[in-house]
Amino acid sequence: MIAARGLSIRTGAGHAAVRSADLAIRPGERLGVVGESGSGKTLLALAMIGMVPEGLQVSGEIAVGGTVVAPGDEAAWQRLRAREVAMIFQEPMSALNPLARVGDTIAEPLMVHRGLTRSAARAQARELLEETGIPQPERRLDQYPHELSGGQRQRVLIALALACDPALLIADEPTTALDAAVALRITDLLVRLARERRMALLFISHDLAAVARTTEAMLVMYGGDIVERGATDRVLADPAHPYTKGLIAARPSLAQRGRRRLPTIPGTVPPLEALAEGCRFAGRCPVELPRCVHLRPAATATASGSAACHLLGAAP
């Protein structure tokens, strides 16, 4: 069980990039986080592995397997990374050390954390590569990243993340840089691995289809707030928050194609300092109330989970 309570991340100027977020992931659970760029979803993910960039202040409580870890306790996080929480990133092209053989990269955490010998770590690296379904795993061990395709590199990164058998794998936009067919295979691989290993998966994406395919539960983020959460299929079928509704309506589907213009959410995500103190969506929301600008809505139970919107609290 890995959980965050009241997690806030502020910039040096004091603007909140993430506002008191709560989340909990049970062993084997696959949780999606959806939002546009600037919604705070990547920062939230980085906080769960203790890697929020320097210069940002993290407050709140993060508990990994029952023990509370201070956000800035680098030594404690270093012991937890790879063994409890592992992470893969958006850009497989640049996320691997270009000067190291793939086999050595995967073997390194095994030697450091598990004290394995070089040959034992290498044998394990081969098994991990095989598990990710990369063709010719034996041959890959001695190859360099520049000799692999994007999809193959992402599989190598997944093998690296799995090396020390983590309880939670965070995947931050793992398929954005890949072409569509490869992206599908990678998301399916993540689901299969999470099931087989009873490993929790935190799947960060702006792509609703990928989240639908991969996760059981989901969070929707906007401007640093979690605005809606619930079971993935039910949130997508029956969204409660105006932002979630807009997001789903703006998604192209095959049935609609060519028939009418795609609805869009008017405007773009404003910069942090321009966000409203109340509901972050105020200003772009089509059904805004006067109090939305200054009063932050509390989470209210909905048919599919919960959502933070004033329209849901009071009778409409």
Added chain:
Amino acid sequence: MSYFLVRRGIGFVLTLIAVSVVVFAVMNVLPGDPSLTILGIDSTEEARAALRERLGLDEPVVSRYLAWTFGALRGEFGTSYAFDVPVAELIAERLPMTLSLAISGMALTVVLALVLGIAAAARHGGPGDWAIMLFSQLGIAVPAFWLSMLLVLLFAVHLRWLPPGGFPGWGDPLAAARALVLPTVALALVQSAVLARVTRSSVLEVMRLDFVRTARASGLPRARVLWRHVLPNALVPIVTIVGLQFAGLVTGTIVIENVFYLPGLGRLLFQSIANRDLVTVQALVMLFAAIVVTANFLVDIAYLLIDPRLRGARA
């Protein structure tokens, strides 16, 4: 072995040939009559004719060039006009001094620069970083020969710990080492200032790359990330500058040997200029230029060892 190596190897040989043409042209063609340069304008026509005869200056320029180059390839650089012994012998006698100075200077430079540069990068923005950058900025502005004089003032004149100059010969290794301490430090301090700066910025640049984040996410200790992941990737620009600096170091030895009265190739070069010994000067200038070109070629080979992406069929 690879296309990259073959290409650079051919470039290396062509550059050496071009350098030899330039050296030969400047020393033999530009002055008009080298015998006039050697003997001076108050010399007699008979004496000049005799010298031209002795040095083979009446031959056509091209055959003189070819004779010089092929001689040099066999290790024969002609006979010194001033000392009346083969130039090769003079060089062989002085080479150990210059080589030990250059190599010890380079070694100290690299160690100092890597330690300071990495320390500065690891303390990016802090007072330690600031102090190291101040040292580096000053080191770039201080001439090596002046630094040498200051070191002599402090360690030889005031404290009397080390000799102010001269060389006792290799017979007494301890005395020889003591004589080389100040010259080596003077060379290395100045050179490491530049290299420390390059090391710092290269390390900082690499630290921002994605794979460093991957290494951290794998729970690797900070020091291991720095030494095993950041540093090898930061080496390419560092090695480039080391190659360029070796050129600076070799010419630096010319100056430093004259500051400390050390009997090396640089000192020989100056004696030869004073003696108008053009044959020796020509051989020494070619030798120094060849060392510089070779250092740059070695840097290219070092790239190959560092970066697997260059080892492929084409690059």
Added chain:
Amino acid sequence: MRVPFNLALGAALVALVLAVALVSLVWTPHPHAALDVANKFAPPSAVHWLGTDQLGRDLVSQLMVAARNSMAVAVLAVGIGCALGTGLGLLAAARGGWTEEAIMRLSDLGFAFPALLFAIMLAAVFGPSLPNVVIAIAFINIPTFARVSRAAANQVWRRDYVWAARAAGMGRFAISRDHILPNIAAPVIVQMTIEFAVAILVEAALSYLGLGAQPPNPSWGRMLSEAQTLMYLAPQLAIWPGLCIVTAVLGFSLLGDGLRDITDPRLTRVRAA
């Protein structure tokens, strides 16, 4: 915009050295070569601000004239090298093909000769003199500027307005003059500032070795070589010329760094990160 610290300090030091060099053209406290052997090794006083040397010459006056010599060598040598090198770089970028290849291979050759070595070679053939120092430093600067200007010019050649000018029938020479040159000025000026610093160091080293300024023409480097023989007798003579060199070199190198920081957005961003 805030002026960066290195730019401000560099500009101040450079202004100081240039001002001293210019003033020395019309005024020095004493004639710089005036001998006063009875008054040799005088300590600093109201008459001789920094004292006198082994021949009783006024130190301040010598340092001022030396500043003028040093600046003159740097400006002439870097100016010539920059003009020729930038011209070659523009030509390489404008013509492309084998012209570009030939110019770049020739500039590779230039890198085989450190400035000091080339100057030594010239001194051996023509005898030591300041003009030889200028020629040697200028020659070594040509390939540097050829590379910098070609790289910058090649980028400008790809811009839309250059395509527009070509489509309007403008010739390669006119485009180079009217569009390319003004747009590569920034990196070329930054490089010039840095090369000034290098030129001052090379001139000092050559004069120290006796291959540059000849007596009685004062030079910081030669003053140091004279001071070296008197190190036990008058160590103070070894201090001031060195400080002058450091001031001038530090000024130009800080100024160059500062100018690069404000003209190259990529580097500025790196520094801010």
